[in-house]
Structure formats: structure tokens, C-alpha cells
Amino acid sequence: MADTMKLLSDKTRLTIVALLKEREMCVCDIVDVLETTQPNISQHLKKLKTGGIVNETRRSQWIYYSLNVNDKPYLNEIISQLPSMKDRVNALQSNSCC
Template sequence: MNTIDELSECMKLLSDKTRLTIMALLKEKEMCVCDIVDILQTTQPNISQHLRKLKLGGLVNETRRSQWIYYSLNIEDKPHLYSIMQQLPSMKEEISAREGIKCD
């Protein structure tokens, strides 16, 4: 069972527009920082800081593949997030527009 403090921290993480958008992107597929930077048209340090907070909050996982780190959702053990995640708009169009462009 989650405590009020745990739920409060989770909700604080998701109250930021950029972090919520990152969660919506990761709902569609795992991504590396450069993919997210390109879609959100912001800087790599900005996205890295948001991902760091989401990782510390236990909402995303990271997996290293060669020189790239890929991020994915980590919400299987957080049923309180399912309804929030279902309400997020689809980011498939934004991701499709990015397809084919490789990280440098």
C-alpha cells in the first residue's frame, strides 16, 4: 500500500508538463534522450534532468545499449498511475515524425 507521502511525491513529479509529456512518449515506446530532445524541441540537459527525477521517483527505467541509454516506463507496480496514463494523449504522430532520424 502506498503512503500519502509516496503518492504526493509521485503526483509532484507528474505535475510538471515536460515530465508528463515524457511519460506520454514513453507510454508509446522506449526512447533515448536524443529522441525526446528532438520531439520536445528542448535541450539535452533539460531532458536529462527530467529523466533523472522520474528515475529517482521510480517511474522510469533505464537500459544501456552500446553508447545509448534507453528509457521506459516503470509503472507495473503502481496501479494508481494507470488511470492517469490512460488519459494522456497519444504521442504516436510526434514519434512517427521522428522515425528515421538517428541519434548522433
């Protein structure tokens, strides 16, 4: 549990989790919302995946990320307290790269 909390102590990773709470997303969508570089987001996603917090699914050339917290009930309360990112996610729907 300590390793998971350490992963979530980073503001960018916590924001990524808040985004993925709304829906699964590809890297390009997360880059657009956070206005940062693709390598930066990819490194954060790699850490979250290694920590077992996110899953990745390949669909043709795109990789989609989703939350993987079903086996971590202690995260449900933390995730429920994250601010809603629905407006930011919905704004992407018309500009999505995937």
C-alpha cells in the same frame, strides 16, 4: 503517491511519460520531440528515474528510457488519459539518432 503526483505535475515530465507510453526512447529522441536541450531532458529523466517512474537500459553508448509503472496501479488511469504521441514518435523513426 504524493511524491509521484508531484513529479507528474510538471508539464515536461508529463509529456515525457506520454512519449514513453508509446515506446522506449533515448534522450536524443525526446530532445527532438520536445525541442529543448539535452541537459534539460536529462534532468527531468533523472527525477523520473529517482521517483521510480522510468527505467533506463544501456545499449552500447545509448541509454533508453521506458515506463516503470507496473508497481504503481494508481498511475495507469492517469497514463491512459494522456494524449497520444504516436504521430510525434513515428515522425522520429526516420530521423532517430540511435
